[in-house]
Amino acid sequence: MRRVAVIGVGVTKFGKHDRTSGELFAEAAVDALADAELPPGAVQALYYGNVVGGETEHQLHTGPQAASILGIPTVPTTRFETACASSHAAFRHAVMEIAAGVSDVVLVGGGERVLNVPTAESTEYFAYASDASWEQPLGLTFPGVFALVARAHMAKYGTTEEQMAAVAVKNHKHGTMNPKAQFQKEITLETVMKSPYVADPLKLYDCCPFTDGGAAIVLASEDVARPRRRAVWVLGTAAASDSMLLGDKKDLSRVMATERAAKAAYQQAGKSPSDVNVVELHDCFTIAEIVATEGLGLFEPGAGGIAAERGDTSLGGKVPVNPSGGLKSKGHPIGATGAAQIAEIVTQLRGEAGPRQVDGARTGLTHTLGGNTATVLVSLFGRE
Amino acid sequence: MSEPVVTLKSFFEQAREGRLTGIKCGGCGEIAIPPKQFCANCGARAWQSVPLSGEGTLASYTIIRVAPAGHAADAPYAVGVVKLKEGAAIFGRIVDVPFEKLAVGLALRFRPIVVKEQTSVGFAP
Ligand SMILES: [Zn+2]
Numbered sequence: 001m002r003r004v005a006v007i008g009v010g011v012t013k014f015g016k017h018d019r020t021s022g023e024l025f026a027e028a029a030v031d032a033l034a035d036a037e038l039p040p041g042a043v044q045a046l047y048y049g050n051v052v053g054g055e056t057e058h059q060l061h062t063g064p065q066a067a068s069i070l071g072i073p074t075v076p077t078t079r080f081e082t083a084c085a086s087s088h089a090a091f092r093h094a095v096m097e098i099a100a101g102v103s104d105v106v107l108v109g110g111g112e113r114v115l116n117v118p119t120a121e122s123t124e125y126f127a128y129a130s131d132a133s134w135e136q137p138l139g140l141t142f143p144g145v146f147a148l149v150a151r152a153h154m155a156k157y158g159t160t161e162e163q164m165a166a167v168a169v170k171n172h173k174h175g176t177m178n179p180k181a182q183f184q185k186e187i188t189l190e191t192v193m194k195s196p197y198v199a200d201p202l203k204l205y206d207c208c209p210f211t212d213g214g215a216a217i218v219l220a221s222e223d224v225a226r227p228r229r230r231a232v233w234v235l236g237t238a239a240a241s242d243s244m245l246l247g248d249k250k251d252l253s254r255v256m257a258t259e260r261a262a263k264a265a266y267q268q269a270g271k272s273p274s275d276v277n278v279v280e281l282h283d284c285f286t287i288a289e290i291v292a293t294e295g296l297g298l299f300e301p302g303a304g305g306i307a308a309e310r311g312d313t314s315l316g317g318k319v320p321v322n323p324s325g326g327l328k329s330k331g332h333p334i335g336a337t338g339a340a341q342i343a344e345i346v347t348q349l350r351g352e353a354g355p356r357q358v359d360g361a362r363t364g365l366t367h368t369l370g371g372n373t374a375t376v377l378v379s380l381f382g383r384e
Numbered sequence: 385m386s387e388p389v390v391t392l393k394s395f396f397e398q399a400r401e402g403r404l405t406g407i408k409c410g411g412c413g414e415i416a417i418p419p420k421q422f423c424a425n426c427g428a429r430a431w432q433s434v435p436l437s438g439e440g441t442l443a444s445y446t447i448i449r450v451a452p453a454g455h456a457a458d459a460p461y462a463v464g465v466v467k468l469k470e471g472a473a474i475f476g477r478i479v480d481v482p483f484e485k486l487a488v489g490l491a492l493r494f495r496p497i498v499v500k501e502q503t504s505v506g507f508a509p
Contacts, residue, residue, distance in 0.1 A: 124452035133392050134417075137504040138463055138477045138497075139448055139455030147446030148465060155444070155488040200447045200483075243424070246465050247417060247473035252444045 001099040004234045005225035006381070008036025008218035009343035014331030015182040016115040017212040020057060021050055021335065024214030025111030026070040028336070032107070032216040032343075037228075040070065043218075044103040046077040047094040049087030049110030050335040055125040056117050066111060075107075083129040083371030084284060086110055087215065088338025092237045092377055098221050105224060109216030110336035122210050126334075129371030131244055143207055143285065145246065145372050147199035150287035152252035154201065156302070159290065161201055163305030165192035167286035168205050168328055170314050175325025177315075177356035182211055182331030206286040211331030215340035232346045235363070236268030237379040244374050255288075257376035258295030258367065266297075269380040271363060273297035276319060276380075278348045278358040280341035281367035283326040289313075292367055293321060296378070315356060323348065323356045338368040338377065349383050389431045390418035400503040404438045404494045406472055407431040415472045438494025440468040440507075445478060445486050466492055466507050476505035 010031025012024050019027075025048070033040060050062040059065065063077030080090040087110030094106040114122045126142045127135075153159045169189055175181040192205035225231040240260035243249055250256060266272060273296060281296070283289035290304035298319055299307045307313055313321035324330045324344040327337060345364035347353050364381045390407055395418050398405045407418050411428025415436075422429050445464030448455075455461070462478040464486075477497055478486065490509075497506035 118453075120451070120453040120456055123450065124454060127452050133396075134505070135475055136452075137502050138475070139451050139458060139461060140463060140475070141448055141450065141452060143450065144446050144448050144463060148444040151446060151488065152444040196449070197447070198450045200449070202446075245417065246475045248424075252465060 002101055003222040004095045004098045005220055005222065005231040006217050006234065006342065006346045007220045007225050007228050007231050008032040008038065009346050010035060010216045011180055011340050011343050012214045013180050014211050014213040014333060017113065021053055021111030021113040021214065022062065022066045022069045024113065024212060025066045025109050025216060025336070026214070028214040029070050029107060029109055029216035032218050036218040038105065038218065040072050042105045043072050043075055043107045045094070045097060045106045046072070046075055047090035047106060047108045048077055048079045049090045049338060050079055051081055051083060051086055051112060052114060052125045052334070056114050056122070082375040084282065084332070084334045085338055085368040085370035085375045085377050086335045088341070088366065088368035088377035088379070089239060089375070091217070091338060091342060091379065092239055094219050095234055095237050098219055104221040106219045107216060108219060109214065109339045111214040112333035112335040113212045114210045115212050119210065134245055141199060143199040143202050146285040146287055147202045148246065148252055149291060149373070150201050153287060153291060156253045159305040161193065162189065163309045164206055164286035164290065165189050166309045167283065167289045168192045170308065171283060171322050171326040171328040174315060174323050174356060175329025177354070178325045178330055181325040181329050182209055183329045202285055202287065208284050208327040208332040211333045213331060213333035213336050213340070215336040215343055217339055217342055217346070230350050232349045232381050232383060235271065235380040235382045236265040237377070238264035238268065239375070239377045240264065242374050244372065246372065249373065254301070255291050255295050255369065255373045255376065257373060258292055258369065258378070261376045261378040262296045265378040265380050271380055275363050276365045277361040278323060278345065278364045279319060279321045279367070280324060280344050281321060282369040283322055283328050284332060284369065286328070288369065289321065289326065292369070296365065296367060315358065320358045323353065323358055338366070341366040341368060342379065345381050349381055388419045388421060389433050392419055396503045399496050399505065400498055402496055404436040406434050406436045406470065408434045415470045417472050417474055437469050440466040440492060442486070442488055442490040442492055443467045443473060444488060447483055462486060474505055476507045478507050480508040
């Protein structure tokens with residue numbers, strides 16, 4: 001298998017936009033190609049993430065649409081849908097296309113638009129990622145899924161609402177250093193603790209926002225990437241799944257797919273959790289960050305909340321998590337999130353992250369989770 | 385012959401009558417919630433339909449206060465995962481329990497929730 005590198009990244013401002021998901025992706029892709037110093041004609045394929053285009057924009061077939069708006073209408077495109085992990089799944093398949101020798105330059109990205117519909121509608125569309133026979137008819141929501149995880153984690157380990165709130169405070173602080181973030185405002189523990197319950201024990205400030213945005217990355221084979229000083233190498237990329245039904249999951253306090261994907265990615269990279277200097281992970285809810293830090297092996301099971309409270313995951317801490325602000329503060333345009341996380345890790349490993357730079361970061365990890373914890377992707381990146 | 389022993393349609397028809405039906409693996413004895421073709425535990429394809437008692441304990445729960453568009457009129461409502469006596473676990477709406485009495489380990493019993501043509505799983509004390 002051939003080595004693969006990221007040679008260009010681009011991300012739009014996250015927040016509310018008056019442009020379609022296809023337009024947002026294309027804006028990010030222009031920046032990614034400029035960063036890679038490649039013309040659009042160099043792109044041989046597009047792997048694209050978009051989730052609720054059918055619902056919020058009445059738009060299917062978003063792959064060729066995105067390519068057409070960008071101005072590369074004839075390249076092969078495929079749209080990936082693994083709920084919130086869509087563009088990370090797209091990334092993994094694009095890596096395999098280059099590793100297999102099929103293409104030398106592949107564009108990966110995603111776009112999402114949800115703020116053009118009311119919250120009750122987007123809440124319903126996101127719930128489509130849970131089972132339509134068993135769970136949706138009962139009014140299960142996305143926060144509801146992670147509330148069940150939180151309650152199980154609290155019952156098993158004594159994790160507290162204050163520990164979860166510490167994750168929100170930390171990610172909002174990080175977000176103030178990211179000009180692309182949806183929220184660039186510090187919050188206090190009290191703000192989180194006094195916010196209303198959305199799905200007990202999760203409160204409004206435990207939840208990431210709904211977001212419009214786009215992200216893109218340019219992947220290249222070793223021959224193309226080698227002369228480029230700022231290339232960041234893909235050391236490993238793995239996907240794992242878990243049972244779709246909540247009742248079929250073996251232990252609600254864990255995300256087994258995270259543990260499986262992490263194990264495979266570390267193995268591919270020849271790395272262990274202690275080698276990781278910087279992490280962008282899927283904090284769709286504060287408890288999701290705590291459970292992910294445990295599943296990735298950064299902390300022991302049950303120690304994730306304590307670590308967050310102690311500052312281990314803050315910039316300047318033992319292993320900084322979500323220096324971009326994470327989904328919580330940077331925002332979560334679901335189809336674009338995986339690509340945006342990779343863009344942040346690439347920026348960190350290049351040493352170009354400005355005030356939120358993790359000093360001397362050489363190995364980075366991204367973790368993206370889909371919907372009801374049934375999909376997880378984990379990838380590892382490094383400088384030469 | 386690849387028709388499953390219990391389909392979603394037949395499960396919910398029985399559930400509407402108050403009967404919870406599981407499937408038991410002839411290979412390893414695993415009790416599962418249908419429909420499944422192969423057993424995820426042992427790989428066998430030897431299911432038998434088994435009646436479930438519907439009795440279990442609450443493994444985790446939440447109170448949904450911000451509901452999807454179609455459920456806004458019901459909010460707030462409790463949902464949770466119930467670990468059944470026979471071993472399988474199942475997600476359902478929890479009714480007739482005051483929110484402050486909800487707790488991991490609470491004993492509950494299956495009760496179907498029927499709204500027009502839609503049957504879904506509920507649990508009550
Ligand atoms: Zn079996």
